[in-house]
Amino acid sequence: MNILSFIIACFLYFYGAIMLYITFLAKKKGEREAFIDNLANSLVLITAISISLLMVNNINTLKIGFIVFPFDILMLIFIITFLPLFYLLIVREKRKTKKGKELSEDLVNNTSKELPLKYDIYRKLTHLVVLAIILFYFTLGFLIQNFFVYLLDFLPGFVTQIFYSIYNIEKDEMIFTQYLVVFLVGISLIGLLTADFVRILKPQLYPLKPVNRILKEKERYQMRLGPQISMAVGCFSITILFGLFQPIGPLIICTSMTMAIFGDIASNLFGRTIGSKYKNIRDTKKTYIGLFAGIFISFISGIIILIILSRFFILSFLGFLLIPLVGAVIIGVLDYLDFEIDDNLSFNFVVTSILFFIAIAIA
Numbered sequence: 001m002n003i004l005s006f007i008i009a010c011f012l013y014f015y016g017a018i019m020l021y022i023t024f025l026a027k028k029k030g031e032r033e034a035f036i037d038n039l040a041n042s043l044v045l046i047t048a049i050s051i052s053l054l055m056v057n058n059i060n061t062l063k064i065g066f067i068v069f070p071f072d073i074l075m076l077i078f079i080i081t082f083l084p085l086f087y088l089l090i091v092r093e094k095r096k097t098k099k100g101k102e103l104s105e106d107l108v109n110n111t112s113k114e115l116p117l118k119y120d121i122y123r124k125l126t127h128l129v130v131l132a133i134i135l136f137y138f139t140l141g142f143l144i145q146n147f148f149v150y151l152l153d154f155l156p157g158f159v160t161q162i163f164y165s166i167y168n169i170e171k172d173e174m175i176f177t178q179y180l181v182v183f184l185v186g187i188s189l190i191g192l193l194t195a196d197f198v199r200i201l202k203p204q205l206y207p208l209k210p211v212n213r214i215l216k217e218k219e220r221y222q223m224r225l226g227p228q229i230s231m232a233v234g235c236f237s238i239t240i241l242f243g244l245f246q247p248i249g250p251l252i253i254c255t256s257m258t259m260a261i262f263g264d265i266a267s268n269l270f271g272r273t274i275g276s277k278y279k280n281i282r283d284t285k286k287t288y289i290g291l292f293a294g295i296f297i298s299f300i301s302g303i304i305i306l307i308i309l310s311r312f313f314i315l316s317f318l319g320f321l322l323i324p325l326v327g328a329v330i331i332g333v334l335d336y337l338d339f340e341i342d343d344n345l346s347f348n349f350v351v352t353s354i355l356f357f358i359a360i361a362i363a
Helices: 003-028 032-058 071-098 117-138 140-152 157-167 175-201 209-214 227-242 248-273 288-308 317-337 343-362
Strands: none
Touching (some): 003 032, 003 071, 003 175, 032 227, 032 343, 117 140, 117 227, 117 248, 140 157, 140 175, 157 175, 175 248, 227 248, 248 288, 248 317, 248 343
C-alpha cells in the first residue's frame, strides 16, 4: 500500500474513532437507540476498511490497491480543501449566534413527533442521489476514463505507463470505474460525517440547520448519526468490499441499492397514505400495506435493473428471479423485525452481502 493510501486509510479510521466516541456518549446519556445505531455504523465502516486493506494487501489475484492514482491525490486534495472551508462556515455560524441572528427553532426543526409527509417525501427523494453510483459504474465512468486516457497523450510516458499498469484497461474495463466510485462515495462520506459531527457535538455551531427539517425527532434530539450517514457508510462499505470482484460485484451492489431505495420509498409512502387505515405491525407505526408494497416494489426494481445491466454480466433465468426475490424477502424481513439500526445501513449492507455470495454460487 502506497503512502497516500495509508494516509487516507488512517484518516478514515480517525473518523471511525470519532463515530465510536459519539456512540459511547450516547450510551452515557442513556440513549439506547442512538447507541445501537451509531455502534452499527461505526463497526460496519471500520470492519469494511480493515477487510478491504487485508484483501488488497494479501490477495495477489487482485493486484490493486486501496485507493490508487489519481484518486488518492484527488481525495487528499478534497480533504485539504473541504475541511478549512467547512471550518469557515462554522466560524460564520458562530458569529451569527453571537449577534442573535440564528434561525429560530421552528424554522430549523419540526416540533411534531412525526415527520410531516412533505418532509418525509423530501427525505426519501434524497436517497435517489445514490442511484448516481450506477451511472458512474456503468455509464459516466467510462466517459471519464476515456477523458483521462485522452489527457495521457499530453503527459510524460512514465505517467502513461503508471496509469495503464494500474488499471489494465483492456482486460478489466471496470477497474477504473470502481476507483472512481470509491472516490466519489468516499468524499461524500467524509463531507457528511464532518457536518454530522458538528451537528451532534456542537449543535449551536452547525451551519446547515435547515437540513434538520427532514430529520426525525429521535435524530434531532439524540446523539444519533443522521440517516445520510447510514446511507453513506452502507454504500462506501459494500463498494470497497465487493466492488473489486468484477463484474459481479458492481452488478450486485447496484441491484441491492436500487432494491433498497425503491423498497424503502414504497414502504414508507404506501404505509403512510394507504396503510394508515389498517392495522399496524405490532406497536410500531409501520403497516402491513407498507411492508408488502416495499417487498413488491423492491422485487420489481431488482428485475428491471438486472435487465438494464445484463450486457455487463449475463445471469441465468434462475439468477434473474432468485436474486431479486431473495433481496426483496430480506428487505421485508428486516423491515418487519424493525431493528433499531437505520434501514439505510441494514438494507444496503445485509442485502448486498447475501446476494453477492448467492450470485457467486449460481454464476
